[in-house]
Amino acid sequence: MQPMTQTAFEVALTERTSEMLDACTKCGKCVEIYPVTAPAGSATPRRQR
Amino acid sequence: MISGVLDIVRFGDGPQVSKAWAKGCALTGDCIAACPEGVNPRFLLAMARVKMARQAAEPREQRKKGVENFRLVADGTNVLARMQLSANELTRLGQKATERLESGSTVKPGERPDFVFYTGCNVLKTPHIALLALDVMDALGVTYKVMGGPSHCCGIVQARTGDLEVSGRVATNSLDKLAEGKTGVISWCASCHVQFTETTLPTIEKVRGSRPFEMTPFMLFLATRFDDMRPLLRKPVPLKIALHKHPGVKGVVEAGITLLQMVPGIEIVDLHQPAVGLMSNFLNALPEYKRGLHLAELEAAEAAGVDALVAIYHPDHRDLCAHEREWPFKIINILDIVGESMGLHHDDHFKRLKIMQDADAIVADCKDLMSANGVDPAMARDMVVKVMLADQPLPLGRPAA
Numbered sequence: 001m002q003p004m005t006q007t008a009f010e011v012a013l014t015e016r017t018s019e020m021l022d023a024c025t026k027c028g029k030c031v032e033i034y035p036v037t038a039p040a041g042s043a044t045p046r047r048q049r
Numbered sequence: 050m051i052s053g054v055l056d057i058v059r060f061g062d063g064p065q066v067s068k069a070w071a072k073g074c075a076l077t078g079d080c081i082a083a084c085p086e087g088v089n090p091r092f093l094l095a096m097a098r099v100k101m102a103r104q105a106a107e108p109r110e111q112r113k114k115g116v117e118n119f120r121l122v123a124d125g126t127n128v129l130a131r132m133q134l135s136a137n138e139l140t141r142l143g144q145k146a147t148e149r150l151e152s153g154s155t156v157k158p159g160e161r162p163d164f165v166f167y168t169g170c171n172v173l174k175t176p177h178i179a180l181l182a183l184d185v186m187d188a189l190g191v192t193y194k195v196m197g198g199p200s201h202c203c204g205i206v207q208a209r210t211g212d213l214e215v216s217g218r219v220a221t222n223s224l225d226k227l228a229e230g231k232t233g234v235i236s237w238c239a240s241c242h243v244q245f246t247e248t249t250l251p252t253i254e255k256v257r258g259s260r261p262f263e264m265t266p267f268m269l270f271l272a273t274r275f276d277d278m279r280p281l282l283r284k285p286v287p288l289k290i291a292l293h294k295h296p297g298v299k300g301v302v303e304a305g306i307t308l309l310q311m312v313p314g315i316e317i318v319d320l321h322q323p324a325v326g327l328m329s330n331f332l333n334a335l336p337e338y339k340r341g342l343h344l345a346e347l348e349a350a351e352a353a354g355v356d357a358l359v360a361i362y363h364p365d366h367r368d369l370c371a372h373e374r375e376w377p378f379k380i381i382n383i384l385d386i387v388g389e390s391m392g393l394h395h396d397d398h399f400k401r402l403k404i405m406q407d408a409d410a411i412v413a414d415c416k417d418l419m420s421a422n423g424v425d426p427a428m429a430r431d432m433v434v435k436v437m438l439a440d441q442p443l444p445l446g447r448p449a450a
Contacts, residue, residue, distance in 0.1 A: 009213075009217030013252045016252055020088050021093070026051050026055070027086075035075075035323070
């Protein structure tokens with residue numbers, strides 16, 4: 001099967017994603033706040049705030 | 050870990066720990082507020098999952114799997130709804146047009162309602178929750194048109210298999226229908242809400258230059274009408290309750306607590322359990338963790354001596370409700386309480402049927418409605434097994450002390 005042609009929606013979604021990738025500074029704050037500290041493994045949830 | 054997620058989104062591959070994060074993300078959403086750059090890491094994790102799905106399968110396979118998964122959702126909601134609802138109730142929920150009434154609308158043909166009430170698909174499996182939501186809106190005097198079910202898909206099922214073309218097409222078609230409300234869309238399902246507000250609507254805005262509507266979660270809509278709700282919450286509901294919480298859509302849990310506090314007779318106990326994820330089903334990627342959470346919450350509820358464990362979202366109710374048969378408290382939805390105080394009631398057939406735990410007995414119980422709604426008994430049994438009874442993350446039967 002040939003690769004599907006991108007629709008206007010897909011093109012715009014790719015552009016939005018690229019903008020967000022460029023804006024990310026990799027500071028890691030999103031990882032620090034992640035409530036399941038050992039992802040997909042031995043999960044340790046943060047207590048309820 | 051975040052660098053790896055960016056690699057996955059850019060190149061389709063990255064370190065295992067980042068893949069595990071993307072797969073295990075339960076959409077709690079705390080990362081969004083934590084980002085000082087205004088980036089939405091939850092959206093990037095969703096895009097990472099899409100990239101991983103695209104890497105794992107050829108386009109033809111992505112589409113086939115998306116179609117199969119959509120069909121299971123469609124069959125499950127169509128069949129379970131038609132095993133529990135009369136023709137009039139199906140019409141109210143936008144699932145059946147009659148000669149007298151345009152399906153799901155409370156306005157005359159040609160008039161625009163105040164809102165579109167977007168149910169999503171899966172709340173139709175526990176339809177008493179959706180019917181209570183309509184009753185509450187009726188009591189508040191707002192006009193609405195109900196849209197939802199498989200004919201108004203949000204596109205998440207296809208996105209999960211990597212088929213962004215069909216996902217985008219389906220979501221755009223639904224979005225154009227949803228634009229009918231004068232003042233926007235009220236959403237019930239948190240999953241549909243996130244899919245529309247974080248993926249579809251901002252992308253459509255980029256394509257068309259404007260956003261066709263704003264979407265407000267039902268609980269946050271009620272929060273704007275709490276002054277109107279207060280005098281309607283007349284009847285005392287003397288229950289000691291605990292709330293099952295998923296904080297993925299910000300403000301919903303807080304609105305739910307405020308609403309419950311407005312009901313005379315309600316005493317809310319905090320079980321101090323972790324509040325994680327968008328809805329219960331978003332923990333499916335972490336089954337052991339999810340079982341642990343559910344068991345700990347049931348034990349805490351028993352220790353606290355509550356009369357009822359109360360959930361907001363429909364998947365939480367599906368996952369938890371059958372435990373009622375062996376724990377000393379009821380498992381109900383927040384709208385059961387709000388409705389009782391307002392003098393509104395719909396029987397929770399889903400819970401009654403699921404507690405039976407016998408597919409043949411369940412189908413026999415529903416035979417009259419199935420016959421009236423044209424549901425094939427063999428198909429019904431299949432859906433009861435696959436969709437109702439298999440939806441049991443923490444097995445029934447209390448663990449030995």
